[in-house]
Amino acid sequence: MTDLSFPTSLGTSTAEEIRLLGQDLTADLMGQVGFGELAFWLVTLRRPTPSETRVFEACLVALADHGFTPTAIAARLTYLSAPDSLQGALAAGLxxxxSRFLGVTEDCGAYLHEVLEAAGPDLPTDDAGWDALALRAVTDTRAARRFVPGLGHPVHKERDPRTPVLVAIAEEEGLRGPHLRLFEAIGRVHEQVLGRRLPLNGAGVCGAALADLGLPVEMLRGFALLARAAGLLGQLAEERRRPIGMDAYLAVDRNAVYVDPSGD
Amino acid sequence: MTDLSFPTSLGTSTAEEIRLLGQDLTADLMGQVGFGELAFWLVTLRRPTPSETRVFEACLVALADHGFTPTAIAARLTYLSAPDSLQGALAAGLxxxxSRFLGVTEDCGAYLHEVLEAAGPDLPTDDAGWDALALRAVTDTRAARRFVPGLGHPVHKERDPRTPVLVAIAEEEGLRGPHLRLFEAIGRVHEQVLGRRLPLNGAGVCGAALADLGLPVEMLRGFALLARAAGLLGQLAEERRRPIGMDAYLAVDRNAVYVDPSGD
Amino acid sequence: MTDLSFPTSLGTSTAEEIRLLGQDLTADLMGQVGFGELAFWLVTLRRPTPSETRVFEACLVALADHGFTPTAIAARLTYLSAPDSLQGALAAGLxxxxSRFLGVTEDCGAYLHEVLEAAGPDLPTDDAGWDALALRAVTDTRAARRFVPGLGHPVHKERDPRTPVLVAIAEEEGLRGPHLRLFEAIGRVHEQVLGRRLPLNGAGVCGAALADLGLPVEMLRGFALLARAAGLLGQLAEERRRPIGMDAYLAVDRNAVYVDPSGD
Amino acid sequence: MTDLSFPTSLGTSTAEEIRLLGQDLTADLMGQVGFGELAFWLVTLRRPTPSETRVFEACLVALADHGFTPTAIAARLTYLSAPDSLQGALAAGLxxxxSRFLGVTEDCGAYLHEVLEAAGPDLPTDDAGWDALALRAVTDTRAARRFVPGLGHPVHKERDPRTPVLVAIAEEEGLRGPHLRLFEAIGRVHEQVLGRRLPLNGAGVCGAALADLGLPVEMLRGFALLARAAGLLGQLAEERRRPIGMDAYLAVDRNAVYVDPSGD
Structure with a gap:
């Protein structure tokens, strides 16, 4: 036991100084680094450029809140039951x-990453090349009876407004990389294979953009969770100001109908 | 039931448009609003100024990660046991x-707020006035056998380096308001009452600064949690790259000693 | 570090043997101890008698499930969003x-305990004595502008059917102790002080009965949580067979109405 | 909305009566049904026989606590940080x-179930037949480069004492069914395929026994979680009496070593 040690590159401190990521927290970080920038740095151990930060924060903003989602309602119901524990309500929401409601970002980033890995180092140089790669990928995925992540949306059935905007921001910042290009190509070609046209959704495009920033695909769900943490705080602040939890609960409980288990 | 409705000022959407906070998400927010800025806006329903954003993000940066805290270790141990659920590990950490490790920010903000509310609208105009108010507050708190939140730190016994830096940032931005001034005064006078000199700690000064931004004191814990969510993602990314969870577990389990319950 | 040790009276094991609570798990416990009995033993470090086990399990049965409570709905919504993580859905429910929906058991047990502690070792010997003690307690509590825990129920406005049944079971088992007697007396006298008659509720009577079993009052919420864990498993199994999560979510989301934040 | 209804076979109540599982809670269940029995009933919607209850509770007892596991330490560290929220500490532990530390029960039950489903309705009638089926299954699993769940244990390298005891209890109760028989056969034959002898572990044998009770294999993890909820309450009660959380935290934090991220 005597020589057991626990290595870390994150926070360490002495009586006089607090260090984080190898920096002096007070001299180098506070007041000089944005919160999104720090989150990126904490996960990757490298400070993002201003362009990377802009694309990264655009994704977090896109993912933060989608209104009365199941997670938002779960957080509000938990707050209703246990208002003494804000952390519990936030955790319940997260x-x-x-896999289902917040997992698309990760699944899509991981899917694109896998296709690119398999394609090897010589990536396409024009749209036709990307289309060919996308066509092979979608064909293979369908043959394996799997879904292509990032396609389709229950509400935005024609077109998800987040997708072109995030692509444009990435383009402006010189960060429209292979994951986004492949995703866009999937948007162009999937109808040939699947027989119907589906929109590229906002969670998927965020996964593509985050993967183009070099973020580890296994952690993409984590960024969706961070974004949602801000959204859930908004939901809980609103629950304090203008509660709906009790009504949501009663909308279910007052309409409960007993079903004889033997008929199940 | 027919006329039951659920009001919200956060996310709403139609097939064509996604709205958040009364804004068009894609036209008005993505790429134009930082993540910290959005978090502030989601909770308060007003967009912070650049100065407010800078102080706010400085607090989040200060609170994000303090190394191997109990919460960081709990998150890593949960990830070790259930690596399939990043959200579970993050939730466990949060x-x-x-009340104890992350609660000081909220407790301190709430304490200062309460003293200021009781003091009425005519606040002190100079340091002597603030010192008098602080002296009364600390005296009353001690008489009630309660602790003054934000005083003392297990590691930074002399001086917490975050405190003067955050005060300076707030001063630069014109946001050194009554909560911070009262907190500073407590730092000057508490020794007269308590008989020993304690540092104003970093969690406390963040509570004071956040309260000066007009954030609701009941939500201050929430901002500490948001900051910590970023820190925990860093911890979990590091646990993937360079795991310490198994060693942390074995450091305890290998040194377990059975105690006869009858002797308890 | 070398001499650091971690004492425990719970589980320990060697390559050949697994011990729990000082017993040989396989020879002494498996097949011979019920699950409720073990839960009692784990918390108190003493094996309950059959009478104690019966009262204890009657409380757990009473607390296990109350249908579509906010916690049950939160668990189901979490399962809807993340069906890959049963533990996450269970945790969200718990x-x-x-303090609010599941806290009455603990609050009531703690309240009765406090009154009894203050009353000293010479407890009443007849109903008149208990009524006098109860009257003082309710009067003092009202004077302090606090609520008497365990009084009133939103649905069972006249009489909570669990209360007389649990008292009768405790009586049968010779375990109708001071906490239950004081609780019953509160039921008889509170109208004199509060001006209206409220039922003694089921969560409260469980708190009284559990406290009479000598269980630590700070852990009473824990038994309510254990009971609810079984109920939530039932809810989640039903959500698999006959899902309502999506309908519960849509009942809220489809009736969302945007409110201009400036009017808040 | 008017005709929206939420069906359930669990808890329902009117002002006069509380019903659970189609029974009158107070007349039919409290004092007459054990807690383990109720948990089984809640998930399956059928009341178990006394034999089924004995096997079921033997599994819960076997799974309840294994000392200072990562989950127990995570729960204790969470309690250390947030002692105001027992539910949060319990949830963090759960x-x-x-998939890793508590998932073997579910994985093993599901694996055996899948092999039996594939084998069709005519199951073996003697040990030789079971051995042949087990040999095919283990061979196929290895060929697919997957692990056979339930084999091997980090501490009980030779023999897990829980396995023969649980088989014996099931045998006594007439409930040693196909899942257990297949699991035992795997214990006899795996060495032929894998080249080394591994013990059948306790988590695996519980999965087999629970599957033989007809419990849905997708819910088996849930029973492990219920069992662990009792164990975690024991851990948290012990943390109150004799805390080790602070020492566990310091054992890590005091041995933190900063690593330059550039070397990662």
């Missing part, structure tokens, strides 16, 4: 950030 | 954001 | 086990 | 109940 626990819905799994 | 659940430690309660 | 996080609602705070 | 969140470690994922």
């Amino acid at each position: 626990l819905g950030g799994g | 659940l430690g954001g309660g | 996080l609602g086990g705070g | 969140l470690g109940g994922g």
